[in-house]
Amino acid sequence: MSLFSRMLGAAALAAVAVLSGCAGVNTTQSGSIGVNRTQYMSSMVPEAQLVQEAGQQYSQIIDEARKQKALDRDANLVARVNAITKRLVAQVGVFRPDAASWDWEVHVLSVDEVNAWCMPGGKMAVYTGLVNQIKPTDAELAAIMGHEMAHALREHARERVSQQMVTNIGLSVLAIATGSSAASDLGGQLSNVMFTLPNSRTHETEADRMGVELAARAGYDPRxxxxxxxxxxxxAGGKAPPEFMSTHPSAETRINELQQASAQVMPLYEAAIKK
Structure with missing residues (x-):
């Protein structure tokens, strides 16, 4: 059999592996904002296993920050972040009831980078560079944190790891035909999607919309x-936006979309502040 024929056969096997390895799911309810895209998750990336791996990586990050005396140094900022987180977490059940019982945790890391993130299972961090450079109001900080929490609720990291894993299956099958080899591990894949690769436009849009609703329900002005x-x-001064907020369309497009989303959830905000 020629190399070309072997590669065609390998490609066909890879396609079968991709199709059989993923199942269509919807990780969250749609909420008032209407996020209801079908997602495709690989059976090779169980939610519980990814959450466990995220917890281990989070512990390592927190331990390292503690050693470097970069953990929760500003008591007032820590209290502020915790208060906002508590109000947002109280609203997660609207998208997925099970998330209310997640082991949510947030820390402030003294890092100059403009960044914040939320791992699978609800492990969060806010960098002081974000607060010092952007100087967000509480409502703006709630928008950031709600956005990051939405990524976790929607299991975007798991979805992206699933995509990478099934792609790696195809590459591995092709490697057999070409005589090369490839391997990957779940922890490395999670680290890659959390801290290296930018989010897709679809994931960013979903996180924007869900984050706006979480903030509104928590009593923070979604605007x-x-x-x-x-x-x-x-x-950014005309440069690329921070990695954690990266997206493909222009800032103007994103602002227009956020204006529409915030107007859609204003009744939720108005109801929340009347309670």
Missing amino acids: AAVTLWQKMGAA
């Missing part, structure tokens, strides 16, 4: 997501 992005654009 702050718009002013936040305007500050992000100003801070």
Whole structure:
């Protein structure tokens, strides 16, 4: 059999592996904002296993920050972040009831980078560079944290790891035909999607919309997501936005979408502040 024929056969096997290895799911309820895209998750990336791996990586990050005396140094900022997180977590059940019982945790890391993130299972961090450079109001900080929490609720990391894993199956099958080899591990894949690769436009849009609703339900003005992005654009000075907020369309497009989303959930915000 020729090399070309072997590669065609390998490609066919890879396609079968991809199709059989993923199942269509919807990790969250749609909420008022209407996020209901079907997602495809690989059976090779169980949710529980990814959450466990995330917890281990988070512990390592926190331990390292503690050793470097970069963990929760500003008591007032820590209290502020915790208060906002508590109000947002109280609203996660609207998207997925099981998330209310997640072991949510947040820390402030003294890092100059403009960044914040939320791992699978609810392990979060906010960098002081974000607060010092953007100077967000509480509502703007809620928009950031709600956005990051939405990534976890929607299991975007698991979805992206699934995509990488099934792609690696195809590459491995092709490697057999070409005589090369390839291997990967779940922990490395999670680290890659969490801290190296930018989020896709679809994931960013979903996180924007869900984050706006979480903030509104928690009693934070959802329009702050718009002013936040305007500050992000100003801070970037025409350069690319921070990695954790990366996206393909222009800032203007994103602002327009956030304006529409915030208007959609304004009744939720108005109801929340009347309670």
